[in-house]
Amino acid sequence: MFRILGTPSEVGVERLRRGEVVSPTKLAMQGAVAVAVAITVKTCWTIAHPHYKPGARVRVILIAGTAFVLHVGLGVSAIHVLLGAAVIGLLLPEVPA
Numbered sequence: 001m002f003r004i005l006g007t008p009s010e011v012g013v014e015r016l017r018r019g020e021v022v023s024p025t026k027l028a029m030q031g032a033v034a035v036a037v038a039i040t041v042k043t044c045w046t047i048a049h050p051h052y053k054p055g056a057r058v059r060v061i062l063i064a065g066t067a068f069v070l071h072v073g074l075g076v077s078a079i080h081v082l083l084g085a086a087v088i089g090l091l092l093p094e095v096p097a
Contacts, residue, residue, distance in 0.1 A: 063088065 016022060044064075052060050067085055070076040 059092070 048060055067081045071081050
C-alpha cells in the first residue's frame, strides 16, 4: 500500500521495515538533502509571500515556474536564473496594492 511519509526518519524506518539493506551513511545523506530542500522551499516562500497578493499571484507563479523550468528542466545555472529574474522584476510594472 502506498503511503506518504512525512519526515526523512520515517522514510528510513519504512525502508528498514521492508527489509531493504540501507547504509546508515547513505540514509543520513538522504535525510540531510531532504532537510536542505525543505529549508530552501521555506526560505523561498518567506521571500515570495509579501509579493503574493491577489493582483500579483499569476505573476509570482509565472516567474517562479519559469525559474524552476529553466534551472531544473533546461540546466541553466542558478546564478543566471536569479539574474534573469532580477532583470524581469525591474522591467515589469509594479502591481497596485
